[in-house]
Amino acid sequence: MVLPATMVEMWTMVGSTIASFMFIMAIIRQYCPYEIRRFMEKLSHRINTFFNPYIRISIHEFSGDRLKRSEAYANVEAYLSSNTSKSAKRLKAEMGKDSSNIVLSMDEFERVTDEFRGAKVWWLLTKTATPPRSMMLMSYYPEQERRFYKLTFHKRYREIVTDYYLGHVVKEGKEIRVKNRQRKLFTNSPGYKWPSYKQTMWSHIVFEHPATFETMALEGHKKKEIIEDLLTFSKSKEFYERIGKAWKRGYLLHGPPGTGKSTMIAAMANLLSYDVYDLELTAVKDNTELRKLLIETTSKSIIVIEDIDCSLDLTGQRKKMGEKSSKEDQKNDGFCSKERKEEGNISNNGNDQISKVTLSGLLNFIDGLWSACGGERLIVFTTNYVEKLDAALIRRGRMDKHIELSYCSFEGFKVLAKNYLGIESHQMFDKIENLMGDVKITPADVAESLMPKSPVDGPERCLSRLILALEEAKEEVAVAVAEEAKGKDEEAKEIDEQIHVQGDKDQV
Numbered sequence: 153m154v155l156p157a158t159m160v161e162m163w164t165m166v167g168s169t170i171a172s173f174m175f176i177m178a179i180i181r182q183y184c185p186y187e188i189r190r191f192m193e194k195l196s197h198r199i200n201t202f203f204n205p206y207i208r209i210s211i212h213e214f215s216g217d218r219l220k221r222s223e224a225y226a227n228v229e230a231y232l233s234s235n236t237s238k239s240a241k242r243l244k245a246e247m248g249k250d251s252s253n254i255v256l257s258m259d260e261f262e263r264v265t266d267e268f269r270g271a272k273v274w275w276l277l278t279k280t281a282t283p284p285r286s287m288m289l290m291s292y293y294p295e296q297e298r299r300f301y302k303l304t305f306h307k308r309y310r311e312i313v314t315d316y317y318l319g320h321v322v323k324e325g326k327e328i329r330v331k332n333r334q335r336k337l338f339t340n341s342p343g344y345k346w347p348s349y350k351q352t353m354w355s356h357i358v359f360e361h362p363a364t365f366e367t368m369a370l371e372g373h374k375k376k377e378i379i380e381d382l383l384t385f386s387k388s389k390e391f392y393e394r395i396g397k398a399w400k401r402g403y404l405l406h407g408p409p410g411t412g413k414s415t416m417i418a419a420m421a422n423l424l425s426y427d428v429y430d431l432e433l434t435a436v437k438d439n440t441e442l443r444k445l446l447i448e449t450t451s452k453s454i455i456v457i458e459d460i461d462c463s464l465d466l467t468g469q470r471k472k473m474g475e476k477s478s479k480e481d482q483k484n485d486g487f488c489s490k491e492r493k494e495e496g497n498i499s500n501n502g503n504d505q506i507s508k509v510t511l512s513g514l515l516n517f518i519d520g521l522w523s524a525c526g527g528e529r530l531i532v533f534t535t536n537y538v539e540k541l542d543a544a545l546i547r548r549g550r551m552d553k554h555i556e557l558s559y560c561s562f563e564g565f566k567v568l569a570k571n572y573l574g575i576e577s578h579q580m581f582d583k584i585e586n587l588m589g590d591v592k593i594t595p596a597d598v599a600e601s602l603m604p605k606s607p608v609d610g611p612e613r614c615l616s617r618l619i620l621a622l623e624e625a626k627e628e629v630a631v632a633v634a635e636e637a638k639g640k641d642e643e644a645k646e647i648d649e650q651i652h653v654q655g656d657k658d659q660v
């Protein structure tokens with residue numbers, strides 16, 4: 153073999169060899185029968201794999217049914233956005249949690265490197281385009297893009313990457329997602345009007361409720377107990393696995409209107425960073441639809457059924473949704489708030505379907521298999537009238553923790569004064585404490601009095617307003633007590649008179 157004299161000659165030789173190879177390949181592609189072509193392709197692929205020391209792993213955004221985004225892809229995306237956004241040169245910016253910050257992640261066709269236990273790896277975000285199957289569909293659905301991450305590494309790191317690195321990426325990515333995710337508030341709304349789609353489905357908005365346990369008017373020991381219970385639950389994955397129970401916990405919040413049941417649900421969601429599913433039972437057609445909705449709920453969520461006593465027919469009789477109650481019903485249902493009934497009518501919206509969700513249906517779902525579909529879930533029922541609930545519904549095991557939210561204590565008032573007025577003490581506090589010992593007032597009413605109504609409303613005005621409200625309430629109570637006593641007096645007199653008349657008659 154004659155060696156090339158200069159580098160230029162050498163490159164010329166390499167160039168012409170490649171050109172000849174490509175020419176031969178083009179000829180083969182054009183004139184060779186399909187079988188030979190296929191064989192050559194396979195062979196070249198094998199040769200390439202044999203000599204190429206690099207391994208590639210693809211992680212696709214949508215796999216299988218293409219409806220659900222792949223968890224693995226989302227975790228890799230989160231991992232890379234936090235770990236490689238400093239080294240990537242082309243970045244994509246998106247709004248992050250609570251719409252208050254911008255999250256950077258690598259842009260399409262960007263390549264970044266990462267290192268793990270001495271192994272160097274390369275990540276590339278890329279995509280392929282799949283044209284629609286027919287020309288007719290083209291106008292409706294243009295090309296579908298499939299994005300995927302390509303991970304490349306040397307084969308000597310195979311064990312490190314497959315056994316440890318990928319697990320590390322998924323774990324870190326998951327943690328980052330939990331930290332950054334925008335939490336959602338889901339509500340079930342009636343579906344499309346088309347008859348076959350007339351079932352309710354979840355729709356969501358971003359959940360941004362500011363309530364926390366810190367800002368709740370509640371006795372300190374009660375808060376501590378609830379917070380510990382919730383945190384213990386959220387860290388008990390292994391425990392639930394060990395005892396063979398689904399990782400769920402039921403809470404029953406009960407108490408008069410305006411004592412903070414809804415506020416507490418928001419505080420729970422904020423404490424644990426959970427999504428909230430506000431399930432409106434009156435809009436659910438039957439048990440099948442209920443099951444479908446519940447199966448669609450995701451892990452790390454709170455499923456809420458508010459005013460359970462008004463949402464479910466606890467007597468076992470079915471009523472048409474939105475149907476006007478009879479006088480007797482109204483008496484029995486007196487505990488359901490007026491607004492609630494109006495809501496029921498609105499949700500019916502002229503729809504004369506019958507709500508067939510039954511108590512036993514609901515119980516089955518709470519205990520049933522759906523709740524074991526992976527991940528932690530809280531189920532929260534609220535009611536203003538706990539005594540009206542069926543014992544089966546609220547027994548321990550279903551509703552594991554019963555929390556009574558009651559009228560505002562002085563301790564609760566101090567929390568609200570700090571929240572609303574920014575004060576921890578004031579000379580008027582003593583008077584307020586005395587009055588609160590005499591009359592019941594809900595935290596909602598205290599909050600309303602303390603809310604500044606104009607820019608010149610200082611703490612004095614707000615506290616005076618609360619004192620006035622308390623004094624009025626006290627007077628109302630005094631009047632009511634006096635009237636009750638008067639009523640009892642009159643009743644006693646009437647009975648006396650009757651006895652007298654009867655005695656006279658007997659004598660005659």
Ligand SMILES: Nc1ncnc2c1ncn2[C@@H]1O[C@H](COP(=O)(O)OP(=O)(O)OP(=O)(O)O)[C@@H](O)[C@H]1O
Pocket residue numbers: 367368369370407408409410411412413414415416536595596597599
């Ligand atoms: N314990 C509380 N701590 C702080 N704020 C409260 C508390 N209870 C009520 N509030 C205030 O009153 C408003 C109404 O309270 P919330 O809706 O939580 O009461 P609820 O018990 O759920 O009432 P309902 O039974 O009528 O649904 C809240 O927006 C909040 O401002």
